[in-house]
Amino acid sequence: MPAGVFKETYRADMAHLRYPIHYAGLLIGSVLALTAPLYLKGYYLDQAILFMIFLIAAVGLNITLGLAGLVSLAHAALMGAGAYTVALLALKAGVNAILAIPLAGLAAAGLGFILSLPSFKLKGYYLAMASLAAQFILEYIYSLIAPEQYISIPFETKEIAGIFFGEGIPLYYLALAITIVLLLAAANIARGSLGRAMKAVRDNDVAAEIVGINVTMTKALAFTIGGFYAGVAGGLYALYSAGVGWEGFTLLVSIELLGMVLIGGPGRVVWGSMLGVLVLKTGWTNLESSLNPLLTGMGLDIIASTAKYIVLGTLIAVFIILEPEGLIAVLRRIKEYLRLWPYSY
Amino acid sequence: MGGTRLSYDIESWKVDRVWDKGDLYRKKEYERETLVRTEHILVEFGGIRAVDDVSIKVDRGEILGIIGPNGAGKTSLLNVISGFYKPKHGKVYYKGVDITRLPPHLRVKLGISRTFQHSELFMGMNVIENIMTGLHPWRKGNTLSYALWTPGVMKWEEWAREKAEHVIDLLDLHEYRYHIVGSLPPGVQKRVDLARALAQDPEVVFMDEPMAGLTREEKEDLVRAIIEVYETRGITFVLVEHDLEVVTDICDRIIVMDFGKVIAEGRPDEVVNHPLVVKAYLGG
Numbered sequence A: 001m002p003a004g005v006f007k008e009t010y011r012a013d014m015a016h017l018r019y020p021i022h023y024a025g026l027l028i029g030s031v032l033a034l035t036a037p038l039y040l041k042g043y044y045l046d047q048a049i050l051f052m053i054f055l056i057a058a059v060g061l062n063i064t065l066g067l068a069g070l071v072s073l074a075h076a077a078l079m080g081a082g083a084y085t086v087a088l089l090a091l092k093a094g095v096n097a098i099l100a101i102p103l104a105g106l107a108a109a110g111l112g113f114i115l116s117l118p119s120f121k122l123k124g125y126y127l128a129m130a131s132l133a134a135q136f137i138l139e140y141i142y143s144l145i146a147p148e149q150y151i152s153i154p155f156e157t158k159e160i161a162g163i164f165f166g167e168g169i170p171l172y173y174l175a176l177a178i179t180i181v182l183l184l185a186a187a188n189i190a191r192g193s194l195g196r197a198m199k200a201v202r203d204n205d206v207a208a209e210i211v212g213i214n215v216t217m218t219k220a221l222a223f224t225i226g227g228f229y230a231g232v233a234g235g236l237y238a239l240y241s242a243g244v245g246w247e248g249f250t251l252l253v254s255i256e257l258l259g260m261v262l263i264g265g266p267g268r269v270v271w272g273s274m275l276g277v278l279v280l281k282t283g284w285t286n287l288e289s290s291l292n293p294l295l296t297g298m299g300l301d302i303i304a305s306t307a308k309y310i311v312l313g314t315l316i317a318v319f320i321i322l323e324p325e326g327l328i329a330v331l332r333r334i335k336e337y338l339r340l341w342p343y344s345y
Numbered sequence B: 001m002g003g004t005r006l007s008y009d010i011e012s013w014k015v016d017r018v019w020d021k022g023d024l025y026r027k028k029e030y031e032r033e034t035l036v037r038t039e040h041i042l043v044e045f046g047g048i049r050a051v052d053d054v055s056i057k058v059d060r061g062e063i064l065g066i067i068g069p070n071g072a073g074k075t076s077l078l079n080v081i082s083g084f085y086k087p088k089h090g091k092v093y094y095k096g097v098d099i100t101r102l103p104p105h106l107r108v109k110l111g112i113s114r115t116f117q118h119s120e121l122f123m124g125m126n127v128i129e130n131i132m133t134g135l136h137p138w139r140k141g142n143t144l145s146y147a148l149w150t151p152g153v154m155k156w157e158e159w160a161r162e163k164a165e166h167v168i169d170l171l172d173l174h175e176y177r178y179h180i181v182g183s184l185p186p187g188v189q190k191r192v193d194l195a196r197a198l199a200q201d202p203e204v205v206f207m208d209e210p211m212a213g214l215t216r217e218e219k220e221d222l223v224r225a226i227i228e229v230y231e232t233r234g235i236t237f238v239l240v241e242h243d244l245e246v247v248t249d250i251c252d253r254i255i256v257m258d259f260g261k262v263i264a265e266g267r268p269d270e271v272v273n274h275p276l277v278v279k280a281y282l283g284g
């Protein structure tokens, strides 16, 4: 916070848009987001859709992990719950897949609540182990649902009023609308007393209890809300994919999501998550697709297939140790440096 | 509380009443009301009696000191009063009402606030957030209304922010508003801790060793802040302290504990010369 900048009212100070740069960012961001389909085609539009899907999931995990400090290695499994909800409802009951997305959120929220139960007693590593177990159990259950093949969702359930929402521009705008709503809600949760309660539980659960925060309920909420986001993301993923299979929601995906939050900026639910997904999903996918042929050409196929997880693991470790506040803090420091430049103090 | 009753010369650690003590006490007699009273409190930890049959009372408008050597049971007693420990025996009353079973945050709502010996602040949150967290017991609205940021939520958040800003003024914390508490020096953290308690509009504040670990300058700042709040807001203070000098200078009355028991009680000058106290502090 630069010295000498004072807001007229507390309301203005609490607003999402506080500085001219915020308004400029909103303007540029909305124009870019709304016009993206004009210049992003095919593969790149898919990338944009996947970015939003993983952004929603990462924001959910950022609420659970970043705000409330509850480690979850089962976030991908929660996404899976959303995806399977949409797929099964569409396939077995003929429910419209788009309309099933809120139900996917609710189903995963319920599962998130169940996952929160161990957190009432366990912390840190033990909680992580509990969620790991949950991830494996859920993966197993998913593999039982459709053992050999993907569940493919009937095309006609992906339509509303004759518009097919399973790909391309309609899916892009659907995902954009959902993303905007959920990001706003997350930012609201973070800036209000609920967000403070979560952070209080994260920082010092004993003191949180003393100031009258219901620690158990707050933990349950953090998991439940996180689950809701994961479920909606999974539901969108089901809409986007030709078929839903358990391979999309493995432990590795959970770890990727964890990496997005930890590297992007834990506790910074919107911007931190965005950075994390941008680097680890969008950035990585494109890097991979350009590097892989090169590595394979040099006969280094093994490196090509494992490089991702070596780098991801290293990055997570480096950030936890050196920059626990994530990339967003690095950006802030750069900004501060530029603001004060050429005076380095 | 009526007009100013204190003057203090912080340099020489002397805090004197403007009115003579007799007058002050007479006046207090007149408006005396017991805020907090404990009756035969017993707290045990695996056979150790941390608090052993302690009955004390705290009157409105006084600054009460509780002193005693390490492990005397001061913090445990405070934990019972603030509701964090359940006593094995005994009762806690607030304005004559039995609150022994009341959870901590409801005691806060009644008007009993406290600070902590070992900082119980939220180290990853900034100063404003820390103070506003103290207002949690008054929170309104559910998850959905927070996600939607309804007008009701907005209004409550503004109200809470105003309260926070008020104590930020009172304790001169302006420059630290947006600082992450974990990065602040201990002296400022103690002030934030006090600010969080004061934002709750308490009638009585229990402070657990507020001076511990502070430099002389930081102590002076904190004493000045406490006295200013005492004067302007009429808040009753209970100071648990190791620093005898501070306690004897600013307290009206002192309770001395040792091995879980109250061994002496009275005015500062009476207490410091009490043989048991001398023994506990020097002979122990």
Ligand SMILES: Nc1ncnc2c1ncn2[C@@H]1O[C@H](COP(=O)(O)OP(=O)(O)OP(=O)(O)O)[C@@H](O)[C@H]1O
Pocket (backbone or CB within 6 Å): B045, B048, B049, B050, B068, B069, B070, B071, B072, B073, B074, B075, B076, B077, B117
């Ligand atoms: N949670 C606890 N579990 C076990 N023993 C405890 C606990 N809290 C306090 N005790 C014990 O109770 C006794 C009183 O401790 P307490 O912290 O109340 O003393 P104190 O007067 O505040 O001491 P200090 O001046 O060191 O802060 C000590 O023997 C302490 O070891």
Ligand SMILES: [Mg+2]
Pocket (backbone or CB within 6 Å): B074, B075, B076, B117, B208
């Ligand atoms: Mg103590």
